[in-house]
Amino acid sequence: MSRFFKGSDSESESSSSDDEINVPRAGTTAPRPVAYAFSDEEDEPKRIVRSAKDKRFDELREIIKKMGNHKKIKDMASVLTDFEELGKAYEKAKKVIEKENQIPRFFMRCLVELEDFVAECWEDREGRKQMSKNNAKGLTTLRQKLKKYNRDFESDITSYRENPDEGEEEEAADSEEEEFEMEIQEDFSKSRTKEDTKAAKKMAYDDDEDDDDSEWDMSSDSSSSESDGGEGPGTTVYTAAMFLKKQPGEDKKEKKDKKEKKVRRKKEEDEGGEWEEVTKGAPMIKEAPKMFAKDTEVNHEAVMKKLNEIISARGKKGTDRNEQIALLQELQSIADANNLGPAISMKIMFHIISAIYDYNPNIATCMRTEMWEKCLNTVGELLDMVEANSDIVIGENVLEESENVTTPPYRIRGCVLTVVERMDEEFTKMLQACDAHSTEYVDRLKDEKAVCDILDRLQAYTVPRGTTEEICRVYLRRIEHMYYKFDPEAYDNPQTENKTFQEMEEMCKFIYAKDLTDRLRTRSMLCQIYHQALHDRWYEARDLMLMSHLQDTIQHSDVPTQILYNRTMVQLGLCAFRKGMIRDAHNALVDIQSGGRAKELLAQGLLLQRQHERTPEQEKIEKRRLLPYHMHINLELLECVYLVSAMLIEVPYMAAHEMDARRRMISKNFHHVMRMSERQALTGPPESMREHVVAASKAMKTGDWKACKNFILNEKMNAKVWELFYKSETVQEMVTGKIQEESLRTYLFTYSSVYDSLCLHTLSDMFELDKGVVHSIMSKMIINEELMASLDEPTQTVIMHRTEPTRLQSLALQLSEKVSSLVDNNERIMELKQGNLFFQKSGGTQDRQDRFQSNYQQNRSQNWQDRRNQRQNYSQRTY
Template sequence: MSRFFATGTDSESESSSEEEQIVRAPAPVYTFSDDEEETKRVVRSMKEKRYEELEAIIHSLRNHRKIKDFSSALASFEELQRAYTRAAPVVQKEENGIAPRFFIRALTELDDWVTGAWNDRDSRKALSKGNSKALTSLRQKLRKYTKDFEAEISKFRENPDLPDDDNERKDTSSSDESDDEDKVKEKPKVSRSPEAPRRPPPQDDDSSDSMDWGSSSSDSSSSSDDETRGTTTLRERFLKRTTERDDDEERDRRRNRRERRDRAGKVSKKDQADDGGEWETVRKGAATSDKPKMFAKDSDIDAALVVKKLGEISAARGRKRTDRRAQLELLHELRTVAQQHNLGDALQLKLRAATVAALFDYNPKVSDAMKPEYWSRLVENVDHMVTLLLAHDDMILSENITEDNEQLVTPPYKVRGCLLIALERLDDEFTKLLKECDPHSNEYVERLKDEVRVSALIERVCQVVERDGTPQEICRAYLRKIDHLYYKFDTRAMKKDQQPGEETSIKKMERLCKYIYANDDTDRLRTRAILSHIYHHALHDNWFQARDLLLMSHLQENVQHSDPSTQILYNRTMANLGLCAFRRGNVKEAHGCLAELMMTGKPKELLAQGLLPQRQHERSKEQEKIEKQRQMPFHMHINLELLECVYLVSAMLIEIPYMAAHEFDARRRMISKTFYQNLRASERQALVGPPESMREHAVAAARAMRRGDWRACLNFIVNEKMNAKVWDLMVGADNVRAMLGRLIREESLRTYLFTYSHVYASLSLRSLADMFELPRQRVHSLVSKMIINEELLASLDDPSECAILHRSEPTRMQALALQLADKVANLVDSNERIFEKQGSFFQRGGAPRGEGRQRERPRDGWGRRQRNRRRDDERGHED
């Protein structure tokens, strides 16, 4: 039934339309005065009351959904449950227990909204604590509540576009998702007199559902009719009149004007007045300020006028309502005008610099990366600036030049700006673009291709800075060049037959770094240059140059006071230096370089190659954001499995011979704590299966080396699986595998002599050479070195080529007895120290039991030293 046949005054009709109520048409009532007509009561059924209550709650729930207020949505949902419980008798009586369709629609929409918000993890993490807790509670309660309506919800999802029940109000179906223009078309249009004033549309309504477009004109016209014709009934007021044809014609005229406006792009002032303030198409985003006019047709355009217009455009930078895209368009138009009037390259350079600044301002968040298309425009503008500067020797671009001292017309040209700052920010934006991409996708490869453009641009900027810049600016430009060069491997540098005039990357790095060493005024640039130089030397296996440069710089002492990016570069340099030492066969040096990095258990974070979850405490959002900004691009990563494998193999080659030589030494120290713990954990296992991971291969190889089985040890370290994961990643993989085989045979020989020397009276060097497949000279050298270092008590007999072992070493039983004696002595010493400390805790009433002992034995430990000296003499006599 239509609401236009309801009785009541204008105020009652407005309130009923705002509350979206449908009033039943009562029997005709004869009124005698206007006052009596205004006080008429409206009679509504229980069904209407309960349904209107549900609709009001659903309306507020939809408003909460628009602003993503989960706390208020939870409260409205609980209120909706209580309201439906009150309406349950009505539903049971009127609908046979089937929930109304508008209620099922509201539950379905709420369920979809909650599910989408829960699945969006990024947005869920950004919620406040109260909203996050409310979302969790709302999700649980909604899932529990909708179980009773599963059949109705599934039936609704099959045909969601069907209209709701007749009992639902007209405007509550799905008006929240409809557009404003559709609302205008759906509302009935009533003609108005041209004299009636137009009321402006409401500006800041809470929701789109509360808007009642066109009601003011109809109300005003109807009220005027009531004054002139008081006897007219309310039904006759809303009858169809002859003016509806005029309304259709007016609607057609408006539609034609809108189409013409869309085609032309602009609306004249006359059309706006006739149109009555219709909708205008605006751009998405912040409100735009008035676009300044460029130039009048009859104006004389010169450099001063263009600079003045540039100042007007630049004055809007940083304001809240400034449209950044419109600024870029205005600068482009201004540059085109200057080019058409041939105002000179100096003015073009100034306009390009302003465009670069506007492009940097286009990205509102500094932490986020620019869009690729704007970054490409940025590279293009900076490249044009460099081209203009290289083409004119008498053109200077510097930030020390003030606006009053600029010369844009006559040479020598002077322009205010800084090319080096633009280059540094452009390079930083390129790094952000790489971090935003998935490193395993084709997008990353496409982005990485732009690195050639950036390197070429840096090379050209260096030419400009070398001509016009100060030594400190040249150092900054050179450092940017070094940052794109130090991690790249140059195959030409490894060739022995190099051409005389050819400049390899090693020579280029040396030239750039030496200039920074000599001219840098800050320690930061010099430190980063030294670390990059060491990294580049280590990458090309120049071990001695890299080691000497590191030792001479003394960076290990002060690097902890540097900024985080420099500390990350130091960690990367030490990791690469350790790999270089391992490739050259210097196992101890490789272990020393990698020990500090690997023993922490966080090499991934120290090398800025990712973040690991922290067990003790969680990172805050700000801290996690800062650490993500410090991460290195994927193409600059160092393989962590390669680092761990090199570290474990180096520790095995050092630790296993040391453990065999000091098997019964109670004071034995651990060279590598990580390797020792892995080895002990493997020994405690009852059943040891075949190794699978890289760490298990290293432990299995260590156990084979302890037995003297060098073949099994080599097989665990060098095999197809380890080759594919580790050794093939190194430069000169065949040389590395050959070096590993030689080192494993030599250390296995030393371990064998330490372990089984007490069994033999003499050992043939030829037999040892055949057993470990080593040259006889190498075996002779190893045995001689062990004898000289007093690691092996033996002597060499050159005629027979034998090593005669002296039985001065204790047997296994004697070694265990000595070890037990040392432990007992340590226990006695600890007990004595405990008794000495108890002297200060005497009770006043009587002497403690330890008082006699303290009188017999002095406090200075003289008796203990005497017993220790006597015990040492007895051991020497036995030896």
């Protein structure tokens, strides 16, 4: 009955009571509470119990994923943080990994990819310059930490690089299964939420339907429910599967099938060729654009036209340099395939090398490693072509209009010498840019053999057909790769003719005779002097340096030549020291060591300047002049040799002129080191090289030669200095002998006033010298009037003459000299003042001025002569 029908009260009551019962219609579900529709068992997802291995590995994967995102944007500071977190997470997972007895492949892949990524960023010098300060610091720190961290996994990383695909299938399968479970749970939760909202909307719509339909539905539903035993459509129970598009098992099954298909495809690719998926429709074949059109005839004109087209893009903004090199190489292969002759192939090869040199737009930076290797191989191929086709005329004097690449005789514009010189310069840049203490520097240094081989081949090609200037340039390049290399055979057998010495002498003589620029002659002469001094040929090197007179004109040379001159003088000084020429060694090294700028003068590094800072341009220019590390001279060895030479000269001189107020200073640097030591309040045992020399000097002043020797020659000094010499035992014996001789001289200067006579035998035993050596030293001192004594040959004694003043007399003489100089100054000042007053009062004519000046000079000379006579009389009385 309709609820809008109005009847009696009883009927209305009965109808109202009937209306309170909401009966669903057929085909719909009864509106039931949500708690009833979805039971607790259906609401709660199944709890997944995960093993410790899965937890730890998932933590590692999350960090690796985060690191990958940071690598994409090159946020090096964040990558460093992720790497540190990865190390901590790996430490936590170590127990699990030890149980598995295998490091996970994804972790090794992360380390290998991170190592390659850091190496790529480090080689990209332009990119590093554009990095922020934080990212640049992060990259440097990450490189150091990663290198140190990967040492523990060297064998695993090596095996992974050899077989990167091994074990990837199992790992992919495990990771995909975990992803499937996560996706099923997410799909399940999303679908439940979506279907619940739809069901709620539908039930709200059904409640607003007419009562007539509901009554009809009630009757039909009740009948159906009775017939079905209470399990009809009106009592449908909602389950999770009703709201899913696919059953969980089906979805998982499909994804497993995809995974098996992927693994099967991988195996097929490994077993036999490439696997290609067939799509609907006709297959589309993509071909690379061809160099020439299909119907174009490939001849000399077409190739030259294409070559000019490629070269025209050289240097333009936006030109892909890699693509330009690839196009030129492809054009060369096409020319070779069509047998267009060796001339056109050689011309293209010249342009390929030029494109490789142009790859790096900044002249101050070096090539990348792969480009350098390509350059080395390409120059070698060019020399092969040049040697195989000696009839082809190649030169810079060949004009482009007169080139002929079609028919013999061939003529090509180009210069093989310039190409090789540029390659040699790039090799030097590569060594300058490498870290001197890294394996990269050693790898690059191995290429020097290939560079020297190319120079030898260039010399063999240039000498028969080149001009005099070109031959001199080739010779100098070879000399500059030879002069600093030590040959033990030539050192041990100086009398025999050595091949290296012969070659260098022949090349240098040719340059001396034929060079017209004067620069090549100067550099070759300095290289020859350096090479002679390196092998201890002291007299040859010294004579060549004195004959060249380079010390008078070197200041007018260019800076690299001045650097070479400094290096040559240093090597000459070291050679003199090894030969026992202490004074010559000191004279050769004093100019380099006196200013404290030896590192900069030898082009082995830059020093901070206090007065003014360098501009960026000046710093770039000076860095370009720096020498590669393998050509450096040890600065600590150089300073030690200089200070020891200064000690052996200066200490006896100071003892001989102790009371002389006007004694000259032989070595300023040595005196500065001594003064700095005397200023110290507490003096401990020596640690540095300078402190050892200072302690040895103090011992020599007292004549204690054994203490002096122990300070100079000990284990610490041997490791730092003396073992750097070839045959260091010979050098140490020479230093010991010099210390004994100079200690004897110092002892005689200091204590001669105490003795009446000295026995030569006693001095020989005291300083452990032969009697002949002691006799020679004493005789020289007496002849040079350094010691007032006489030798008694029968008794082998030295008798002192007592002509030296005592200490008190010496101090009195010094005081008298200072007082006399003070009186001279006062008289000069008074006379000048009186003369000025006289001229002002009298008007001062020119004659009076001249007369006054002459009288003043006469009086001054007479006063000086009188004072000199007085001092002589006083000294005779005191003696």
